[in-house]
Amino acid sequence: MIITIDFGGTNIKIGLVDQGKIVGRSNLPSYSDKGMIVRLSDVEQEIKVLLKRQGSSISDCSGLGIATPGLVDVENCVILSINEKYSDAVGFNFQDWAREAFSLPMVLENDARAALLGEIAYGVAEGEKDAVLLTFGTGIGTAVIMNGQVVRGKHSQAGILGGHFTTDVYGNECNCGNLGCLEAQAGHWALSYSVKQHPTYFNSVLSKCSSLGYSDIIEAAQQGDQVGVDVLEGLLNHWSAGIVNMIHAYDPETVILSGGLMKASDFIVPILRERVRQRSWTPWGDVKMVVANDPDVSVLLGLASLVCEE
Numbered sequence: 152m153i154i155t156i157d158f159g160g161t162n163i164k165i166g167l168v169d170q171g172k173i174v175g176r177s178n179l180p181s182y183s184d185k186g187m188i189v190r191l192s193d194v195e196q197e198i199k200v201l202l203k204r205q206g207s208s209i210s211d212c213s214g215l216g217i218a219t220p221g222l223v224d225v226e227n228c229v230i231l232s233i234n235e236k237y238s239d240a241v242g243f244n245f246q247d248w249a250r251e252a253f254s255l256p257m258v259l260e261n262d263a264r265a266a267l268l269g270e271i272a273y274g275v276a277e278g279e280k281d282a283v284l285l286t287f288g289t290g291i292g293t294a295v296i297m298n299g300q301v302v303r304g305k306h307s308q309a310g311i312l313g314g315h316f317t318t319d320v321y322g323n324e325c326n327c328g329n330l331g332c333l334e335a336q337a338g339h340w341a342l343s344y345s346v347k348q349h350p351t352y353f354n355s356v357l358s359k360c361s362s363l364g365y366s367d368i369i370e371a372a373q374q375g376d377q378v379g380v381d382v383l384e385g386l387l388n389h390w391s392a393g394i395v396n397m398i399h400a401y402d403p404e405t406v407i408l409s410g411g412l413m414k415a416s417d418f419i420v421p422i423l424r425e426r427v428r429q430r431s432w433t434p435w436g437d438v439k440m441v442v443a444n445d446p447d448v449s450v451l452l453g454l455a456s457l458v459c460e461e
């Protein structure tokens with residue numbers, strides 16, 4: 152059995168994985184603006200409770216996997232850089248923690264890479280050797296596998312910065328330091344800014360939403376609200392551009408779409424598929440576009456497959 156932990160912005164997801172199946176799960180609130188390290192003792196407790204509930208113990212476990220946002224040095228199990236939240240975890244020695252808390256070996260990986268590995272090992276892209284994943288959550292995370300090898304690069308940042316490819320050179324300031332990044336234009340955290348910039352914002356149903364999500368904009372657009380229609384059209388162009396950029400950069404056969412936005416996949420994906428088909432340069436044929444079944448599960452399963460490889 153393998154212990155897996157996914158440090159998300161809202162929840163810390165914990166899973167026990169056995170033979171590629173999740174046999175136990177638990178969620179803790181992340182309080183990520185308070186940091187990651189302060190949460191580790193609660194995580195440790197929760198894992199021990201979860202194991203007990205399963206009638207298992209640490210001695211049944213062979214390893215531990217942790218996924219976090221940001222740039223991760225997989226070889227040394229250290230976070231190199233992370234945007235804003237969880238910044239206390241940069242440089243923290245997770246290996247020492249895992250050894251002291253559980254006496255287990257561990258792996259640390261970027262969350263989008265873990266999600267991609269989960270989809271390749273057990274999910275919608277099982278067995279694919281050339282694929283990219285884009286996950287539309289608070290930010291927009293990406294990951295890449297080429298020739299069957301996960302792309303990490305010299306400084307651990309290759310493949311995961313697709314959310315920070317520029318889609319508007321005159322665009323919004325991003326938390327990474329760049330201007331007009333895909334996620335600064337069309338990520339969840341940037342939505343309210345895009346909506347409020349619209350000239351007729353105050354006539355829109357969206358002016359009454361206290362916290363804006365992807366679904367609010369899609370619903371407003373479907374009801375014919377002009378701000379919703381215009382903002383959604385812009386979002387679809389940025390998302391398509393983001394996918395085309397990933398295709399032009401990494402030559403995949405399959406694009407995997409994941410994250411909260413995919414709750415509206417029936418509506419969104421056919422539009423994205425058509426725009427990407429028209430705009431991408433792939434003379435060999437059309438890139439397949441598939442939707443992840445359960446993004447949370449794919450991160451946990453991906454971590455388990457990494458632990459097994461180690």
Ligand SMILES: [Zn+2]
Nearest residue numbers: 315325327332
């Ligand atoms: Zn950026």
